[in-house]
Amino acid sequence: xxxxxxxxxxxxxxxxxVVCLFLSMVLxxxxxxxxxxxxxxxxxxKYFHSFVVFYSFPNSQLNIPVLPGxxxxxxxxxxxxxxxxxxxxxxxxxxxxIFLIHIGLILLLLSELFTGLFSKESRLVFDEGQTKxxxxxxxxxxxxxxxxxxxxxxxxxxxPENVLKKNDLIDREELPFKIKVHQFYGNTNxxxxxxxxxxxxxxxTHGVGLDLVAIEVPLTGKMNERNIVTAIIEFIDDGKSLxxxxxxxxxxxxxxxxxxxxxxxxxxxxxxYYKPFTVKLIDFTHDRYPGTDVPKxxxxxxxxxxxxxxxxxxxLIYMNHPLRYEGFTFFQSGFDNNDTxxxxxxxxxxxxxxxxxxxxxxxxxxxxxxxxxxxxxIKRRSR
Amino acid sequence: MCNIFSRVLxxxxxxITLFIIGCDNTxxxxxxxxxxxxxxxxxxxxxxxxxxxxxxxxxxxxxTWTAPADWIAQPASSMRKGSYLFKNTSGESADISIISFPxxxxxxAANVNRWRRQIQLPPLSEDEILKITKTTQTGNSIxxxxxxxxxxxxxxxxxxxxxxxxxxxxKTESWFFKISGDKDTVSSQxxxxxxxxxxxxxxxxxxxxxxxxxxxxxxxxxxSAGNTNFAKINYTKPENWQLKPNSPMRVASFKAVGPNNLxxxxxxxxxxxxxxxxxxxxNRWRRQIQLxxxxxxxxxxxxxxxxxxxGEFTLVNLSNDKTLPNNNFKPRILxxxxxxxxxxxxxxxxxxxxxxxxxxxxxxDFLKSVSFTK
Numbered sequence: 001x002x003x004x005x006x007x008x009x010x011x012x013x014x015x016x017x018v019v020c021l022f023l024s025m026v027l028x029x030x031x032x033x034x035x036x037x038x039x040x041x042x043x044x045x046k047y048f049h050s051f052v053v054f055y056s057f058p059n060s061q062l063n064i065p066v067l068p069g070x071x072x073x074x075x076x077x078x079x080x081x082x083x084x085x086x087x088x089x090x091x092x093x094x095x096x097x098i099f100l101i102h103i104g105l106i107l108l109l110l111s112e113l114f115t116g117l118f119s120k121e122s123r124l125v126f127d128e129g130q131t132k133x134x135x136x137x138x139x140x141x142x143x144x145x146x147x148x149x150x151x152x153x154x155x156x157x158x159x160p161e162n163v164l165k166k167n168d169l170i171d172r173e174e175l176p177f178k179i180k181v182h183q184f185y186g187n188t189n190x191x192x193x194x195x196x197x198x199x200x201x202x203x204x205t206h207g208v209g210l211d212l213v214a215i216e217v218p219l220t221g222k223m224n225e226r227n228i229v230t231a232i233i234e235f236i237d238d239g240k241s242l243x244x245x246x247x248x249x250x251x252x253x254x255x256x257x258x259x260x261x262x263x264x265x266x267x268x269x270x271x272x273y274y275k276p277f278t279v280k281l282i283d284f285t286h287d288r289y290p291g292t293d294v295p296k297x298x299x300x301x302x303x304x305x306x307x308x309x310x311x312x313x314x315x316l317i318y319m320n321h322p323l324r325y326e327g328f329t330f331f332q333s334g335f336d337n338n339d340t341x342x343x344x345x346x347x348x349x350x351x352x353x354x355x356x357x358x359x360x361x362x363x364x365x366x367x368x369x370x371x372x373x374x375x376x377x378i379k380r381r382s383r
Numbered sequence: 384m385c386n387i388f389s390r391v392l393x394x395x396x397x398x399i400t401l402f403i404i405g406c407d408n409t410x411x412x413x414x415x416x417x418x419x420x421x422x423x424x425x426x427x428x429x430x431x432x433x434x435x436x437x438x439x440x441x442x443x444x445x446x447t448w449t450a451p452a453d454w455i456a457q458p459a460s461s462m463r464k465g466s467y468l469f470k471n472t473s474g475e476s477a478d479i480s481i482i483s484f485p486x487x488x489x490x491x492a493a494n495v496n497r498w499r500r501q502i503q504l505p506p507l508s509e510d511e512i513l514k515i516t517k518t519t520q521t522g523n524s525i526x527x528x529x530x531x532x533x534x535x536x537x538x539x540x541x542x543x544x545x546x547x548x549x550x551x552x553x554k555t556e557s558w559f560f561k562i563s564g565d566k567d568t569v570s571s572q573x574x575x576x577x578x579x580x581x582x583x584x585x586x587x588x589x590x591x592x593x594x595x596x597x598x599x600x601x602x603x604x605x606x607s608a609g610n611t612n613f614a615k616i617n618y619t620k621p622e623n624w625q626l627k628p629n630s631p632m633r634v635a636s637f638k639a640v641g642p643n644n645l646x647x648x649x650x651x652x653x654x655x656x657x658x659x660x661x662x663x664x665x666n667r668w669r670r671q672i673q674l675x676x677x678x679x680x681x682x683x684x685x686x687x688x689x690x691x692x693x694g695e696f697t698l699v700n701l702s703n704d705k706t707l708p709n710n711n712f713k714p715r716i717l718x719x720x721x722x723x724x725x726x727x728x729x730x731x732x733x734x735x736x737x738x739x740x741x742x743x744x745x746x747x748d749f750l751k752s753v754s755f756t757k
Contacts, residue, residue, distance in 0.1 A: 153415045156415070156416055163410060174412070265421050
């Protein structure tokens, strides 16, 4: 019992709050500086979406923990706030403002946790006239085997990048054959063999990889760069090798594998998120200020079709006016190919409303608390 | 109260921990999708592609060309930015490819030698390649053209192979234009290929999208010819100067060879604005040959004004009597600065003292031949 009380005392102490806030400041400061090296995505992953921040010594495998990560600090602050609130706070009308502020803060911390865990951001890149029913991840990649033998549908077997990276042999019931991973590179430059001084020996026996060499390069977390993930994989069925292939998200089209009369398309690509509806880009407009290249406005006119919901309408998506549909938000994000390709950012965040609610609660709490003090102050002065 | 609360807290912590651990749901999945049209023709996105983001300020090089009417356009394949086929009446064909690579793609000589290897020719040194290289100009960029045929009938053991290639080095990438095939067919297209090379245009501009880039002006930085539209320079190359492939910043590079095979490097670099002022640039050159910087231009005794039809050049002649350890010779820099509108043009000859001194009158004649057109 005494131990529990001590634990509670520890978690509800103001000292812990101050230490956590100080460490949070250090974390933000160091993370901001490291953005030069890692880019925004890399910093988010290393400092804020982690429990512990490790320092890696140059040219060494040694990693030492140096700071608690964002999840740890956020979690401890959350527990600290809840325990302090329950163990010390007495609910009275006079303190209703503070209560609302605390509830708002707790909601904000929770929403950050849930957003970090559950929100998905991807992008939809389509040309004018093109219809798509999927968006693609910015960074995550997947290896897919697509069985095209059925005339009505394609059967997709998806192996996420992490599974390929962590396993030498992937033997799952879901897959049509076993996958042996010979090499996995997180980021590479793919070059043609005849473009480099010496030919490299390769174990690849099939596909476009016969003419290619993957040169491993450091991983990038920068916003305007992406990793070219490449793997050398072998397919095995009934103990018999079906060949060794090079797969990479730098290759723009799938490679063909024919086995037992079935045609498979194999591909390494940005992870796809299929939707139950289709979006067609009718027109992309990019207005510039006259006589300059300075953009005035850019917008995508899209045709949204969702047969199950009898949805069939045109929508104009432009800056600060996203399309919100079925839990997804489509923002106008970019363009390409002389203004004939539109890039929409697709965000699915079931908790997107919580920060608004928590800010509203905190605002009401602050107004309530200050108003009460103001009333008391005015009353005193009038006496 | 405390007891109940502690239990609730422990359970809540356990729940959140399990929840977080359980969130790594990335595993093998299988699902059905509506049939998609699959194209098995593969290309490689090299270098790692950069998604264009609305708030990104990107420099793009739009290289355009006009192909002769009798070249048949082919679908882009592998890394080709453009592909054509020429077929004569007897069915002989020549392949025309247009490829771009980031940076200098291994260097000028390495790429020419790669082409030479393709038709079983031995590699040459850069100097040897430069001797057989012709040049032409598009805007401020120089295109190097090489033309060679195989020494043996390597095509079906009956025909000689021929390659005519052109290399265009831009600031961030290199472009390779090549026609290859049997000697007779390629030779018949030599004139067409040269017209094709003459039609190449480089439209370099900064593509800016998104409001953020406009509201956050950046500090002015020196910009080289590779990323902005400078005045077009015209000049007459001295006979004993050899044109060299460009490096970033330079619009032209030459070398002058003197006795004992000593070389002087000549460069032309334009910069936006005054790029720090003449004194800062002269001090930069002084530091390059380990001379102390000056406090004012009046301290530089070697300054001369050269009047030409284009205007006034400021000539500076710097030398160090000491042999520098990294060169093993006494260095000299002969440089001229020319200001036109909002641009500063720097002409610089660097090398061993005697070779640069012997080239001074040629350098001044070269400056006199320089003219600019907007």
